[in-house]
Amino acid sequence: xxxxxxxxxxxxxxxxxxxxxxxxxxxxxxxxxxxxxxxxxxxxxxxxxxxxxxxxxxxxxxxxxxxxxxxxxxxxxxxxxxxxxxxxxxxxxxxxxxxxxxxxxxxxxxxxxxxxxxxxxxxxxxxxxxxxxxxxxxxxxxxxxxxxxxxxxxxxxxxxxxxxxxxxxxxxxxxxxxxxxxxxxxxxxxxxxxxxxxxxxxxxxxxxxxxxxxxxxxxxxxxxxxxxxxxxxxxxxxxxxxxxxxxxxxxxxxxxxxxxxxxxxxxxxxxxxxxxxxxxxxxxxxxxxxxxxxxxxxxxxxxxxxxxxxxxxxxxxxxxxxxxxxxxxxxxxxxxxxxxxxxxxxxxxxxxxxxxxxxxxxxxxxxxxxxxxxxxxxxxxxxxxxxxxxxxxxxxxxxxxxxxxxxxxxxxxxxxxxxxxxxxxxxxxxxxxxxxxxxxxxxxxxxxxxxxxxxxxxxxxxxxxxxxxxxxxxxxxxxxxxxxxxxxxxxxxxxxxxxxxxxxxxxxxxxxxxxxxxxxxxxxxxxxx
Numbered sequence: 001x002x003x004x005x006x007x008x009x010x011x012x013x014x015x016x017x018x019x020x021x022x023x024x025x026x027x028x029x030x031x032x033x034x035x036x037x038x039x040x041x042x043x044x045x046x047x048x049x050x051x052x053x054x055x056x057x058x059x060x061x062x063x064x065x066x067x068x069x070x071x072x073x074x075x076x077x078x079x080x081x082x083x084x085x086x087x088x089x090x091x092x093x094x095x096x097x098x099x100x101x102x103x104x105x106x107x108x109x110x111x112x113x114x115x116x117x118x119x120x121x122x123x124x125x126x127x128x129x130x131x132x133x134x135x136x137x138x139x140x141x142x143x144x145x146x147x148x149x150x151x152x153x154x155x156x157x158x159x160x161x162x163x164x165x166x167x168x169x170x171x172x173x174x175x176x177x178x179x180x181x182x183x184x185x186x187x188x189x190x191x192x193x194x195x196x197x198x199x200x201x202x203x204x205x206x207x208x209x210x211x212x213x214x215x216x217x218x219x220x221x222x223x224x225x226x227x228x229x230x231x232x233x234x235x236x237x238x239x240x241x242x243x244x245x246x247x248x249x250x251x252x253x254x255x256x257x258x259x260x261x262x263x264x265x266x267x268x269x270x271x272x273x274x275x276x277x278x279x280x281x282x283x284x285x286x287x288x289x290x291x292x293x294x295x296x297x298x299x300x301x302x303x304x305x306x307x308x309x310x311x312x313x314x315x316x317x318x319x320x321x322x323x324x325x326x327x328x329x330x331x332x333x334x335x336x337x338x339x340x341x342x343x344x345x346x347x348x349x350x351x352x353x354x355x356x357x358x359x360x361x362x363x364x365x366x367x368x369x370x371x372x373x374x375x376x377x378x379x380x381x382x383x384x385x386x387x388x389x390x391x392x393x394x395x396x397x398x399x400x401x402x403x404x405x406x407x408x409x410x411x412x413x414x415x416x417x418x419x420x421x422x423x424x425x426x427x428x429x430x431x432x433x434x435x436x437x438x439x440x441x442x443x444x445x446x447x448x449x450x451x452x453x454x455x456x457x458x459x460x461x462x463x464x465x466x467x468x469x470x471x472x473x474x475x476x477x478x479x480x481x482x483x484x485x486x487x488x489x490x491x492x493x494x495x496x497x498x499x500x501x502x503x504x505x506x507x508x509x510x511x512x513x514x515x516x517x518x519x520x521x522x523x524x525x526x527x528x529x
Contacts, residue, residue: 005045009226009256009264012046012106012146012208012234013039013249015280016061017078019240020050024286031283032061033068039237040073042276043265046146048076048106048234053096062100072265074103076146081109081134084122088137104144104176107134111166111181112155124162128169135173146232147175148210153187156195167203177206177232182221185214185244193224200229208232211247213239218247223255226262233264237280238288238295250277250295254326274327294326301331340365350386352393360392367392374501375473375484381499383489383519384512390522399521399528400453401426402514407441407506419444427456427529442468442509449513456529463491463520470505487512491520 016032019025027035032049039047049065050058065075077100082091089095097105109131110116116127131147138145147170149155155163167178180196192209200207209225209232211218222233233256239248250273257263257270277295281288290297300323316322323329332346343361347354354361367388368378378385390396403424410418421444424433432455436448446465454460467488472481485500485508496519500511 005264007262007264008231009262010045010232011249011253011264012048012076012232013044013236014048014078014210014234014246015039015236015240017048017050018242018246019236019284021242022240022245022284022286023242025240025284027283029057029060029064032057033064035280035283036061036065036070036073036075037068038276038279040068040070042272043072043269045073045264046076046104047073048078049102051078052100053079053093059096059100062102066101074144076104076106077102078106078108081107081130082137084120084126084130088133094134094137098138098141098143104146105138106146106148107131107138107175108148108150108181109134109166109170110151110155111149111163112151113159113162114155115151128165131166132169132173135170135175139174145175146177146179146208148179148181150181151183152180153182153191153195154184157191164199164202167199171203175206177208178203179208179210179232179234180225180230181210182212182218183210185212185218187211187217187221188215189217189220189224192221193228196225196230197228205231208234209247210234212241213244213246213248216244218245219251219255222247222252223260226256226260238277238284238292240280240284248292251293254294254321258321258325270325271327294321295328297331299323300328303332346382346385347389350389352389354389363392364389375482376499376501377484377486378499381486381497381512383496383498384515387515387519387522396522397528399427399457399518399526403431405445405448405510407445409441421445421448423448423452425449425452427453430529432456441506442513445506445510446513449517453517457521457526459491459524459526460517460520463489463517465516466490466495468509470508473501483508485509485512487516489516489520494523496520496523 016035020027036047049061052059052062062077077097079093079097082088082094110120110127113124116122116124120127135145135147149167152163171178180199182192196207196209207230209222209230211221222235226233233252235247235249235252237249239245253264254270254273274295278288288296293299300319302318340361343364344354387396403426405421405423407421412418419438419441421436424431432452434448434452436444436451438444438447450460465487469486471484473484474481482501482503483505486497488495488497498512498515498519500508502508
């Protein structure tokens with residue numbers, strides 16, 4: 001069977017097909033084209049673009065994607081075997097696949113007799129004939145064909161002879177890849193390994209794996225199949241997919257490259273993995289799971305003092321790989337369980353050397369414990385933590401002084417809510433009084449404060465709030481409970497978080513808002529007015 005790469009394993013990404021079936025995900029045509037370009041840049045061998053028969057967007061994708069000039073990736077159209085009672089030349093689904101003019105075609109066929117007889121409602125013999133006819137027809141046209149043996153492992157367990165018959169029929173008709181699918185995601189790893197090894201011994205090369213994650217085993221099953229001789233791997237970026245998702249390529253690829261020494265492409269490509277994961281997450285309009293291995297924000301994050309101490313001395317003491325290999329980095333969290341090593345590590349990343357100031361470190365630790373006992377949390381509030389440190393060092397000076405503010409919320413006709421904030425601040429010796437409107441009281445306060453300060457500090461134009469979270473600290477206190485507000489902000493170069501705590505949500509929001517602006521001005525080196 002034809003090889004498409006000099007490397008031992010090839011990757012088929014089905015983010016644009018299987019991944020688009022994720023609950024809450026809907027890629028636009030432009031999204032799909034941008035994703036295809038990034039996957040090609042990363043080095044993916046096959047990109048499954050969709051099912052051209054199913055909708056106009058996928059048909060248009062196959063037209064537009066040819067204009068991208070992809071360098072590394074082959075574009076696949078996806079469809080089923082011919083229908084019962086139709087020849088391939090008369091089956092509009094098959095013809096639609098060909099008209100899309102892809103580089104390869106993925107054909108899915110039933111390998112579980114249950115599906116043949118009770119879902120397709122054809123005889124077992126007819127199902128095999130449909131598989132053989134479809135593969136043979138496409139191969140005679142010179143098309144690269146990938147056969148996805150749907151429900152293969154379930155079919156193997158119930159009727160091994162028949163499941164094998166389906167893939168042998170596809171192989172005999174010249175299918176370039178025979179892909180074993182754990183479509184329901186319920187197979188255990190030992191079974192996947194042993195069955196894949198058996199198929200490889202019969203079929204020879206070109207065997208692939210397509211695993212779903214319903215038992216939290218998709219990545220393990222994919223790697224087990226490769227260990228057993230599979231050389232073609234299918235999955236999605238970030239594990240997107242129907243139900244519990246597909247095998248996550250962001251875990252599979254680094255495991256293949258760094259742990260199994262079965263690289264699908266050059267080592268240098270791997271450094272773009274975290275950026276790719278975040279890019280796909282952004283276009284899917286779903287936040288990237290911070291706990292994803294390799295690419296998640298928490299993947300190389302340390303909170304316990306002993307772990308931080310180990311990482312500072314020998315990185316591999318507490319990290320299974322060098323994070324930068326996958327484009328990620330080490331993070332240190334500050335909390336009430338923090339030790340001196342945490343403080344020293346995090347402040348060093350801020351460019352602050354406290355190694356010869358043990359007294360300051362002790363003061364910081366004590367204040368952290370007091371503040372966190374009162375409800376503050378600094379894990380996601382690096383900006384607030386740096387301000388705390390600068391204050392202890394005597395290096396902090398506020399850029400403005402609050403004279404007071406007032407926030408009003410009105411309910412108007414048609415039930416619409418309207419918020420307005422008035423604020424008085426002093427910069428240097430000059431007082432500024434402004435009014436701001438917003439969708440809510442915090443938004444109005446943010447707009448008013450910015451409006452008051454922007455003439456003094458023009459760099460605030462490039463800053464914006466990206467997230468706002470409110471957490472009730474003790475629900476037993478009801479509406480009198482203290483709340484913690486976390487604000488995330490960004491500018492053209494960085495992202496930071498700040499925190500505020502109070503029994504009054506506006507006051508807590510104000511504290512976090514002020515520190516977000518103060519941190520921006522401090523990091524820019526802006527001198528107080």
